[in-house]
Amino acid sequence: MNWISEWALPKIQTWLGRKEVPDNLWHKCPACEQMIFHRDLERALHVCTHCGHHMRIPAAKRIEYTLDPGFQRIELPKAPVDPLRFRDQRKYADRLKEAQAKAAMDDAVMVAHGTIEGRRAVVAAFEFGFMGGSMSPGVGEAIVTAARLAVLQDAPLIVFTASGGARMQEGAVSLMQMPRTVIATQMVKEAGLPFIVVMADPTTGGVTASFAMLGDIHIAEPKALIGFAGARVIEQTVRETLPEGFQRAEYLLEHGILDMVVKRGEMRERLAQVISLLREPVLPGTVPEPAPALADAMAPAPVDAMKPAPVAAPKAAPEA
Incomplete structure (x- = not known):
């Protein structure tokens, strides 16, 4: 240890006033292990801002x-x-x-x-x-x-x-x-x-x-x-x-x-x-349109996608 760490640094800390730093300012994402500042994590509703991992x-x-x-x-x-x-x-x-x-x-x-x-x-x-x-x-x-x-x-x-x-x-x-x-x-x-x-x-x-x-x-x-x-x-x-x-x-x-x-x-x-x-009630004669995001999430598969693929007719045998 030199005189800076043993003497100068304690004197400076005494003059400025020592402040305790909380140990929960940074959180590590359990998925990508990136560090996230606690205020950023709170704003993101505890979803990792790097990889999108949803924390408990x-x-x-x-x-x-x-x-x-x-x-x-x-x-x-x-x-x-x-x-x-x-x-x-x-x-x-x-x-x-x-x-x-x-x-x-x-x-x-x-x-x-x-x-x-x-x-x-x-x-x-x-x-x-x-x-x-x-x-x-x-x-x-x-x-x-x-x-x-x-x-x-x-x-x-x-x-x-x-x-x-x-x-x-x-x-x-x-x-x-x-x-x-x-x-x-x-x-x-x-x-x-x-x-x-x-x-x-x-x-x-x-x-x-x-x-x-x-x-x-x-x-x-x-x-x-x-x-x-x-x-x-x-x-x-x-x-x-x-x-x-x-x-x-x-x-x-x-x-x-x-x-x-x-x-x-x-x-x-x-x-x-x-x-x-x-x-919410539906007025007679009207058909409500759901929000686009909800409609996309709940939309059924296209009818054509559910039809079986057509089977090709067998070729006729060549004449002798």
Whole structure:
């Protein structure tokens, strides 16, 4: 060390006043590993400005990005805590308290109601940071509450999924939430209201196997992982190599599982278009024209493309 670093630099810092620099000013993209300034990342709705990778975001941000200002968050009913008294290396009750303190939520789903570009909607958003967004009695209670609120307000229900599936620490009690959430979605449909599912990365396990695949409209963010079992488990079961991009949003769109793949920056506008298309009355004798982006996303394949290719007539055998 020389006199500059040992004497001069500390003196200069003392004169100017030492300022602590926060350690969260820059974020690394998990896809391309480029560094992004936190304000640029916030303006881009946590989408990488270099490669377009959609980063995982908290449930509170998801609702903030979707609903108009002035939305109201719903206080959810309390669910039984640790019904099985589960313990592995630590008590499940301790893990649950830690997750609640970290996420500032009672469980892995947040529910709010408000408007999307002036159109009423009830939104439920999964928090993947809360024990992997796993399903528990609290999650089931949240989906049921959101469905009842949608029926009460005569508003569509939109669910943003991001989950690893059922919560193993609650065993069969967690699996019971699969039929329970299915019944909740049926309540919305019987009331004649749209049920829209937006699948974020990842949407897997019991969530995919229950209500997430029962939407009237299925939307996903780009390259979101969507499936039931993991790709490695499937490969070991069927003993075949899976195609590239298997279980990603674009692959599912190509094979008819999804209706559209929408970027996060366009999600709010697209949801407003879908709600308008499904809910706003049509005057007699008029045919509404959907927005161009929505029309392109939902347009059926051309009739000519579905016709089988003509088969050439067999040539006559040459005369002897």
